[in-house]
């Protein structure tokens with residue numbers, strides 16, 4: 001029965017991605033200048049994620065709505081990002097937002113709700 005589980009999970013994942021695409025909120029509009037400032041603030045942020053993970057979809061929707069240009073790293077299929085997340089972040093769980101401070105300090109923020117709250121408070 002195990003052989004059925006993988007394709008079913010994949011189809012469900014694609015359905016989630018499709019529903020997300022159809023119902024995606026409109027990104028907020030900023031002036032070019034304002035967007036540039038925001039872009040400079042998100043330059044030091046990276047999202048480790050899986051394409052089909054519903055919690056990652058939740059965070060990607062927030063990023064899309066807030067019109068943030070945050071690099072996304074596939075921690076399932078790309079061995080480099082996978083290892084980095086586990087070794088430097090501390091655990092294999094996505095989504096995870098890596099935030100590098102101006103002083104070089106690095107914060108690995110896990111939990112979609114916490115990431116969304118952080119982004120909302122900072123960029124809304």
Ligand SMILES: N[C@@H](CCC(=O)N[C@@H](CS)C(=O)NCC(=O)O)C(=O)O
Nearest residue numbers: 053054055092093094095111112113
């Ligand atoms: N409470 C977490 C749940 C995140 C979660 O369960 N992520 C799954 C992917 S959907 C995960 O990282 N699984 C690790 C694995 O597949 O080993 C959140 O809201 O971010």
